[in-house]
Amino acid sequence: MDARPWYLEVDEGTLIAMATDVSSPSTTPRPAPRTGRHQPTPPGGPGSSSGLLAPVSPRDQHSPASPRDKHSPARATEPRPVDGPDGAVDHDRLRDDTPDDAPGPSAPGVIGRLVPPFLAAISTALGWVMVDVLTSGPQMWWATAVVVVTMGLRLLLERALPRFGAGSRPMLGIYAVHVVLVAASVVLNPLACIYAFVGYLDSYRFFSDQQLYVLVITTAMLCAVGQTGGIGVILEEPLLFAGIAAVNLFLATLMLYMSMVREKEVAERERTLSALQQATQENDALQEELLRRAREAGVDEERARLSREIHDTVAQGLVGVIRQLETVGGELEADAGAQVTGGADGGADGGDVRRRIALAEEAARDCLVEARRAVEALAPYQLTEAGTAHGLGELVARWARTHRIVATFDADDAPSHGPHAAVLVRIAQEALANVARHSGAQTVTVTLSGSEEEQSLQVTDDGRGFDVETITRGHGLANMAQRVEEVGGRLHLSSHERRGASVIATVPG
Numbered sequence: 001m002d003a004r005p006w007y008l009e010v011d012e013g014t015l016i017a018m019a020t021d022v023s024s025p026s027t028t029p030r031p032a033p034r035t036g037r038h039q040p041t042p043p044g045g046p047g048s049s050s051g052l053l054a055p056v057s058p059r060d061q062h063s064p065a066s067p068r069d070k071h072s073p074a075r076a077t078e079p080r081p082v083d084g085p086d087g088a089v090d091h092d093r094l095r096d097d098t099p100d101d102a103p104g105p106s107a108p109g110v111i112g113r114l115v116p117p118f119l120a121a122i123s124t125a126l127g128w129v130m131v132d133v134l135t136s137g138p139q140m141w142w143a144t145a146v147v148v149v150t151m152g153l154r155l156l157l158e159r160a161l162p163r164f165g166a167g168s169r170p171m172l173g174i175y176a177v178h179v180v181l182v183a184a185s186v187v188l189n190p191l192a193c194i195y196a197f198v199g200y201l202d203s204y205r206f207f208s209d210q211q212l213y214v215l216v217i218t219t220a221m222l223c224a225v226g227q228t229g230g231i232g233v234i235l236e237e238p239l240l241f242a243g244i245a246a247v248n249l250f251l252a253t254l255m256l257y258m259s260m261v262r263e264k265e266v267a268e269r270e271r272t273l274s275a276l277q278q279a280t281q282e283n284d285a286l287q288e289e290l291l292r293r294a295r296e297a298g299v300d301e302e303r304a305r306l307s308r309e310i311h312d313t314v315a316q317g318l319v320g321v322i323r324q325l326e327t328v329g330g331e332l333e334a335d336a337g338a339q340v341t342g343g344a345d346g347g348a349d350g351g352d353v354r355r356r357i358a359l360a361e362e363a364a365r366d367c368l369v370e371a372r373r374a375v376e377a378l379a380p381y382q383l384t385e386a387g388t389a390h391g392l393g394e395l396v397a398r399w400a401r402t403h404r405i406v407a408t409f410d411a412d413d414a415p416s417h418g419p420h421a422a423v424l425v426r427i428a429q430e431a432l433a434n435v436a437r438h439s440g441a442q443t444v445t446v447t448l449s450g451s452e453e454e455q456s457l458q459v460t461d462d463g464r465g466f467d468v469e470t471i472t473r474g475h476g477l478a479n480m481a482q483r484v485e486e487v488g489g490r491l492h493l494s495s496h497e498r499r500g501a502s503v504i505a506t507v508p509g
Contacts, residue, residue: 143188167208193226220248317367324360387416439463
């Protein structure tokens with residue numbers, strides 16, 4: 001009993017490192033992280049007196065899915081991604097080439113099939129080498145026969161796993177017979193504890209949930225029997241067996257606990273990743289919705305701006321053209337009537353008619369210029385490098401000639417330029433148009449004043465006025481208010497019946 005075989009002298013760290021290489025997960029790219037049980041490092045293997053051997057190779061994402069896995073969301077088998085020509089994952093080939101119900105064998109599955117017969121052959125060969133030391137010849141013959149039967153039973157286990165699923169009653173019954181055969185092998189050949197190590201591998205392949213803990217503890221005890229030297233040594237040195245068994249059980253419990261902690265961490269990471277992916281999808285959807293609404297708001301705002309521009313430019317100019325042509329038409333009709341009756345002085349003044357036609361032509365040309373500028377930049381053509389005051393002065397002078405109303409413009413206290421000059425010009429256009437249409441005024445005063453911080457435009461007339469509280473705000477007044485509000489300014493209307501009206505627009509400088 002003093003001579004120790006070579007396999008009992010192997011360094012514990014070397015065995016752990018070798019087993020870690022075997023149990024390391026594949027680095028194949030995956031579509032998304034998945035939950036896989038993290039196998040505990042099994043105690044009680046043939047490698048050392050403490051029973052610590054290599055960690056069990058986990059049944060992770062690469063292993064074929066059992067029926068139990070198919071019904072478990074956390075452990076459902078997903079097909080391996082297929083690399084495309086550029087190295088990216090080809091999901092179309094993934095769906096076409098990898099059926100859900102029949103995945104091909106993967107590394108852990110192959111290990112689970114090849115390691116047991118290999119360990120059985122090693123334990124049997126070493127048993128024959130140690131005949132008359134640890135066992136006898138007849139016992140080895142019986143042990144060899146039991147091993148052969150055990151290998152046949154493993155074939156049955158492999159065939160039954162896809163049909164019944166891990167943790168099912170048929171699988172538990174078949175594996176119970178397997179445990180009995182392993183126990184018989186260890187009793188006949190103590191070195192069969194090398195093969196008993198496969199219990200750690202099988203715990204995650206054939207068992208589920210709490211069932212695997214029973215198998216891990218049973219495997220630790222069987223390995224302790226072989227490590228002690230067999231039943232004979234146990235009877236002679238029961239304390240030795242108790243110590244080795246205690247170490248194996250402690251390590252088995254510790255590794256199971258570490259496995260549970262690891263599995264919870266993996267599950268928590270997957271839950272976090274799932275929540276992150278969901279939040280990312282929601283953020284993407286929200287961003288798309290915000291962009292869509294921003295585009296719609298921009299379109300609506302631009303339409304409203306175009307409406308205001310057309311109303312304040314082309315429409316107002318066309319109104320002036322119509323007024324002039326209506327006057328010309330009335331005068332021509334009066335002239336025709338006078339000629340019919342034979343009146344000498346009833347005809348219209350030809351010079352006055354030509355003047356009105358010229359005014360109508362000028363207004364029409366202004367409308368054309370405004371229309372072109374609206375298409376090009378939607379900025380008032382009165383605004384040039386000369387500044388706001390110059391543009392407003394031209395606007396007031398042209399309006400006075402067109403409508404034959406006395407108009408004065410004062411901009412002595414105003415800065416030459418301002419960031420909202422276009423707004424002031426549009427306000428002046430609308431206010432003057434309202435004076436021409438509704439007020440019946442004889443004089444109009446337009447005043448531009450302010451500083452670098454603030455500019456103010458005031459349009460005052462001596463017309464019939466209106467009641468500010470009861471007046472219905474048409475499109476023109478609404479446009480003026482909206483224009484001023486958009487730039488952070490203020491619009492003030494004041495009027496009394498038969499006492500004229502005043503419009504004051506104030507914008508930031």
